[in-house]
Amino acid sequence: MTANDKFAQLRGAIEEYVDNHRDAIVTSLHHLFDHPELSGEEVESAKWLVSQAREGGLTDTVIEGIGSLPTAYQCTRDSGAPGPHIAFLSEYDALPGVGHGCGHNMIGTVGVFTARALASVLPQVGRGKVSNIGTPAEETFGGKITMLHEGAFKGVDAALMMHPGLYTEFDYKTLACTTPDIEFFGKSSHAASCPWNGVNALDAIIQLFVMVDAMKKQLPLSTRCPGVILNGGERANMVPDYTRAHFSVRGATKDEMFMVQEKLINCANAAALATGCKVKVTEDPNAYYDLCADKQLAGWYQELWSELGGEPPMDHPVPHGSVDIGNLSYEFPCLHVNIRISPTTAMAGHSVEFGECTLTPFAEEQMLRTIKTLALTGLKRLLAE
Secondary structure (H helix, E strand, C coil): CCHHHHHHHHHHHHHHHHHHCHHHHHHHHHHHHHCCCECCCCHHHHHHHHHHHHHCCCCCEEEEEECCEEEEEEEEEECCCCCCEEEEEECCCEECCCECCCCHHHHHHHHHHHHHHHHCCHHHHCCCEEEEEECCCCCCCCHHHHHHHCCCCCCCCEEEEEEEECCCECCCCCCEEECCEEEEECECCECCCCHHHCECHHHHHHHHHHHHHHHHCCCCCCCECCEEEEECCCCCCECCCEEEEEECEEECCHHHHHHHHHHHHHHHHHHHHHHCCEEEEECCCCCECCCCCCHHHHHHHHHHHHHCCCCCCCCCCCCCCCCCHHHHHCCCCEEEEEEECCCCCCCCCCCHHHHHHCCCHHHHHHHHHHHHHHHHHHHHHHHCC
């Protein structure tokens, strides 16, 4: 039997599995929405998703707490025969003040039930593994990057996930992002009686921002380098001996991002030299790389999505936002689809309204179609070798 024949044989079973578990899927969506937990604190959310994975037979390997992240997890079903390891990723951290305003209640639910749907036909496939991997703290330090550094994705052959949004995109474009801190150290003195005895760290940070503003004029349009002053001194009658700034450096690719960061550091060093201050640059250990979507996975997804009645992807060529799966995509094939959950684009992400939108009938239908399409894309990958 060819791979195409086996795919045709098993496709209906996956779609039927999703339809038969609709109530459980919607219950999970609402449960996570009703119990939001911030990044790194997703204790109950992780327990809930692990319980859903166990219920769906992902019990050959169950790890609760991975490496340094107690709210990361992995639940796997293993065919017992060599073959690809397909991982479906869940996110489940919420935002302060707006709960699941980024829709991670849907991402968490889709990840676990997609893995369940594909795992349900694994005995018939007869090869490979299927996992649901829980990846916390996407909104803050990038849990996937920490997990990658600590070896949690060793042996994974493909990782797939979705994100609810205002546009449907399969070759999802994101910006690389890093967040360095810059500190200047001077010498305090009385600002009126003897300012010449001081070394003004506020002067240094002001010069830094002046130079960054000038630098932006020569940077590609795809880059960003906004910054804020977190400490500008204590009192006006004292020469500030310490200042600190925080920057968000972005680029269309990781190389472009690091190029901008290098120029930023050059500006910091020049400001220190000009003012007589010392400077300390603390680079972000979990810089987010741009997402390099796997063309084969994206092509399969688009074809299957269309066959299941999904709308065509929207032309949204400008990269937007940053995601920690980007780092994974530099290591092995990844797919991160963006799925429209609202008939209108007149709302903002990271808002109460967007979170509530995940619970609408339109969003539920899009979610169920996404689970089917991701599972079938995973099946294509399982059968491809």
